[in-house]
Every structure is written in C-alpha cells, then in structure tokens.
Amino acid sequence: MTLASEVSDEISLDNVSPIFNESTASKPISVAAVVTTGTDNIDPSVLQNFLDETILKSVTLKQLVKNADVLNKSLCQHHIALNAKQSFHFQDYKHISDEKGIYDPVPLLRVVSQLDVLPPKTFTAKTGTNFGNDNDAEAYLQFEKLIDKKYLKLPTRVNLELLKGTKIHSSFLFNSYSSLSPQSILNLKIFSQFYNWNTNKGLDIGQRGARISLRYEPLFLHRVLHNPRSNERPTLFHEWFLETCWRSTKICSPGTRAPYMYSDTMLSQAGDQLRTVLGHTFVLDKRDHTMCPTKGLMLKWSNELSPGKYLKTQLELNNVKSWLNDDFITFSTTFKTGYLENISSQRSLPIHICDKFQSGGPNDIRSFQTFGLGPRDLYDTIGGDAFVSYGVSVFSRLPWEKVKKSNFRLHWFFNGGKLINHDNMSLSNCMGRLSKEHSTSTGLGLVLRHPMARFELNFSLPIAAHENDLMRKGFQFGLGLVFL
Numbered sequence: 001m002t003l004a005s006e007v008s009d010e011i012s013l014d015n016v017s018p019i020f021n022e023s024t025a026s027k028p029i030s031v032a033a034v035v036t037t038g039t040d041n042i043d044p045s046v047l048q049n050f051l052d053e054t055i056l057k058s059v060t061l062k063q064l065v066k067n068a069d070v071l072n073k074s075l076c077q078h079h080i081a082l083n084a085k086q087s088f089h090f091q092d093y094k095h096i097s098d099e100k101g102i103y104d105p106v107p108l109l110r111v112v113s114q115l116d117v118l119p120p121k122t123f124t125a126k127t128g129t130n131f132g133n134d135n136d137a138e139a140y141l142q143f144e145k146l147i148d149k150k151y152l153k154l155p156t157r158v159n160l161e162l163l164k165g166t167k168i169h170s171s172f173l174f175n176s177y178s179s180l181s182p183q184s185i186l187n188l189k190i191f192s193q194f195y196n197w198n199t200n201k202g203l204d205i206g207q208r209g210a211r212i213s214l215r216y217e218p219l220f221l222h223r224v225l226h227n228p229r230s231n232e233r234p235t236l237f238h239e240w241f242l243e244t245c246w247r248s249t250k251i252c253s254p255g256t257r258a259p260y261m262y263s264d265t266m267l268s269q270a271g272d273q274l275r276t277v278l279g280h281t282f283v284l285d286k287r288d289h290t291m292c293p294t295k296g297l298m299l300k301w302s303n304e305l306s307p308g309k310y311l312k313t314q315l316e317l318n319n320v321k322s323w324l325n326d327d328f329i330t331f332s333t334t335f336k337t338g339y340l341e342n343i344s345s346q347r348s349l350p351i352h353i354c355d356k357f358q359s360g361g362p363n364d365i366r367s368f369q370t371f372g373l374g375p376r377d378l379y380d381t382i383g384g385d386a387f388v389s390y391g392v393s394v395f396s397r398l399p400w401e402k403v404k405k406s407n408f409r410l411h412w413f414f415n416g417g418k419l420i421n422h423d424n425m426s427l428s429n430c431m432g433r434l435s436k437e438h439s440t441s442t443g444l445g446l447v448l449r450h451p452m453a454r455f456e457l458n459f460s461l462p463i464a465a466h467e468n469d470l471m472r473k474g475f476q477f478g479l480g481l482v483f484l
Contacts, residue, residue: 027061032091032110038117042080043149046179050074053182053219055086055113064088064111070219075117077217078179079146079157083118120157122146130165138165155179169194169204185215191245196252197353203269204252205354209245216240235285244276247352263377269353279304291481292449293320294327310351314338326405330395334484336417337434340385342424356383359419360470362478365389366415367441367460372470374419382421388434389417391484395447409447411458415484416440440464443476455479 287296360372445458
C-alpha cells in the first residue's frame with residue numbers, strides 16, 4: 001500500500017533531503033511510501049489515481065521532482081486541494097539484483113513523500129463589486145459548494161453567481177466542475193445574461209443557454225516540459241466544448257438624448273436566433289505566471305464551428321524574457337491573428353456582431369477606444385472577419401531602493417494592428433490587406449501587478465490611424481487579466 005497516514009519507525013522523516021543537482025538527477029529511486037495530511041475528505045481511490053499517474057511513476061530523482069510539481073498543480077486544478085506541497089525524505093539504499101540474484105552495483109534510493117494538503121473550503125459565499133474599463137461597474141453575489149464524497153465520488157465543485165451592473169443588466173451563472181480523472185475535468189455551465197453591447201448606445205443582447213466542456217491535460221507531457229531549476233510551471237491542455245443558447249438582440253432606445261441614427265448593419269442584428277457552437281482550444285503555456293510573467297512562452301490556438309453559419313480560428317503567441325537581478329528589465333512580445341469564414345448557404349446573411357472580431361482598447365491596442373478599430377457603418381462599430389494585432393512591452397522595476405521590490409513597474413509599449421472585413425476574398429489577398437496600413441500607437445506609464453488583476457495607467461499617443469478609428473490620446477486606464 002503506497003498511500004498511508006503514518007510511517008513505521010524505520011522511516012525517518014527528519015532527514016534533510018539532498019540538494020537537487022546534475023550529479024543526483026539521474027539517481028534511481030523507489031517511492032517507498034506516501035505520508036499524507038489533510039486528506040480525510042478525499043476519497044482514497046481518487047487520491048491513489050493521482051499518485052499512480054505522477055510520483056509513483058518516477059524512476060529517477062529528476063522525474064520525481066517533475067512529477068511532484070505536476071501532482072501538486074493537478075490537485076489544485078481538480079478542486080481536490082486548495083494548496084498542496086511535498087517534501088521528500090530518504091530512508092536507505094538497496095541494490096538492484098537480476099534474476100540470478102547477482103547485485104548490480106547501482107544503489108536504489110528509497111524515498112518517502114510527505115504530502116501536505118490544504119483542503120478546499122466546503123462552502124463559501126461572498127459579495128462585492130467589480131470596476132473595469134469604460135466606467136463599467138458591477139455588483140455580484142457568489143456561492144461555492146464542494147460536493148461531499150458520500151454523495152458523489154468524483155471531486156465536484158459547484159458555483160452560483162448573480163451579477164448586476166452598468167453594462168450587464170442581469171446575469172445568472174451556474175458552474176459545475178467534476179474531476180473525471182487526473183487528466184480530465186468536465187465543466188457544465190448554465191447561464192442567463194442580459195447586457196448592453198455598448199455602454200451608451202448599440203444593442204441590448206440576451207443569452208440563455210448551456211455549455212459543456214471537457215479539458216484534457218496529458219500529464220506525461222507536463223513532466224517532459226517541466227524545468228525543475230526555474231519558476232516556470234508549464235500548462236498544456238486541450239479543451240473541447242459544445243455551447244448552445246437562445247440569443248435575443250434588440251436596438252437600444254436613445255431615450256432623452258439627441259436622436260441617434262442607427263446603421264443598416266446594426267438594424268439587421270435585431271431579432272432572435274438559436275446559436276450552437278462546437279469548439280476546440282489548445283494551450284501551451286510555459287510562462288512563470290499567467291497574468292504577469294517574467295519569462296516563458298505561451299501559445300494558444302482556438303477554433304469554433306457554428307454549423308451552417310461560420311468557421312472561426314484564432315492564434316495567439318506571447319514570449320517573455322527578463323534581464324538583470326530580480327528580473328529588473330522584462331521584455332514581452334505578443335502576436336495575435338484570427339480569421340472568420342461565413343459558411344452559410346446564403347452568404348448575404350450577416351454574421352452576428354458578437355461573433356465577429358473586435359480591436360482596440362486599453363487591454364488591446366492601446367491609445368484607441370474599446371472597439372475603436374476596424375470597419376464602421378455610420379457611427380456603429382460592426383467588427384471584422386480577419387485581424388492581426390501585436391504588441392511590444394518593456395517593464396522595469398522602479399529605480400528607487402525603497403520601492404524597488406514592490407509590485408509596481410514602469411511600462412513602455414508599442415502596439416499595432418488592423419481589422420478588416422474580407423468579403424470572401426481569397427486568403428492570399430486577405431493576408432495582403434492585413435500586412436499593410438496598420439494603426440499603431442506608443443506610450444509609457446505605470447503598472448501594478450496585483451495578484452488578482454493587473455492595473456495600467458498609461459500616457460499613450462497614436463502614431464498612425466485610419467479615418468474611422470476612434471483614438472484616445474492622453475491618459476488611459478486599463479484593468480484586467482489579459483493584455484496585448
């Protein structure tokens with residue numbers, strides 16, 4: 001039995017683990033036992049599956065270090081633990097022998113793993129407010145419940161969120177996460193949301209539906225990608241999803257303001273439709289942090305198919321490097337591109353504006369307003385079918401000693417890109433149009449890398465812009481998790 005709650009006197013947990021280095025990395029090992037704490041509410045067979053797929057497969061010390069990191073991360077992602085950590089203690093050596101009983105001179109190191117698990121909270125409730133770009137404000141009420149193992153063997157967490165704000169009229173979201181295996185998570189969402197496409201004018205959109213997705217992480221590839229000498233925590237997964245919803249779209253009333261002339265494109269969006277989407281997302285993320293990385297590479301490729309309506313693909317690349325002590329200088333480059341094809345039998349039927357690409361804003365191409373780039377019809381932003389955007393950012397710690405190690409960073413950026421409607425032209429012609437006459441901007445400012453979000457205050461200047469672009473010269477505030 002490899003899973004245990006206590007250890008015999010023969011196993012000492014007080015020994016100091018040897019330092020991991022090149023000379024010890026290839027040493028053959030055998031995991032003699034796993035001592036656990038904080039696992040009373042975890043089904044033993046479930047935990048055993050995670051151990052069998054990770055540390056118990058280790059045959060060298062190097063593999064053990066990699067697999068331990070994969071195990072700790074998987075327990076948290078599958079809502080089995082709020083936090084997990086391991087320490088290793090070495091019992092003794094034994095020599096490997098062959099069938100004839102002749103001992104091999106290579107010793108086998110026996111290892112005991114001490115797995116300390118911080119159990120997730122069984123129930124939480126919280127309320128608060130969110131503030132975002134463009135004066136968006138929201139109040140929310142959220143409940144989370146961990147399903148007891150006596151009712152459902154699979155580790156499952158359910159989440160209920162109610163939200164209301166200036167842009168979101170009302171929102172209801174039910175989330176259920178179930179761990180099917182150490183490699184896969186099943187997610188079910190049921191949602192009802194009514195929101196305004198643009199804070200001041202535009203469309204009121206209501207969506208009621210459900211989404212089911214399966215996330216698969218090949219753990220053996222995590223062990224290959226993991227570098228035990230760095231802070232990088234590689235993430236590699238596939239996600240397949242099916243989403244269906246009833247979408248209602250209506251034109252907003254201008255109210256007491258001056259009459260607003262809506263474009264034909266915007267008027268054509270009004271009505272109800274059933275939207276069904278099949279999708280797949282592939283992510284390889286070797287950065288040391290998803291929101292504020294200092295080193296690493298990220299690749300994300302997503303595809304969507306709405307039968308009889310459109311086919312959509314999008315690619316994102318991010319590379320981050322740092323120099324000097326404590327990552328004093330960080331250089332980040334990001335590239336994004338996407339293509340949307342109308343596959344309807346009636347090509348004249350427009351693709352809904354919510355399914356099109358949009359560009360511009362403090363989290364995207366800075367120095368332009370949100371959805372400020374690309375095709376327009378009269379005063380309305382109508383989105384595009386193909387786009388390219390890119391950004392170069394340089395971050396620096398503050399040069400003053402008292403605040404040198406704070407979460408504030410100085411920031412310089414250069415952004416650019418283009419958004420078009422390709423009107424079913426050939427792919428080569430579309431790429432030709434995307435390769436020239438880009439809207440660009442530059443600026444500098446201050447960034448706060450908070451654990452929950454990233455805040456930016458930049459003074460930005462547009463360098464080149466198209467006639468229809470909505471520019472924002474001067475100070476621009478950005479808040480979010482993902483930035484260009």
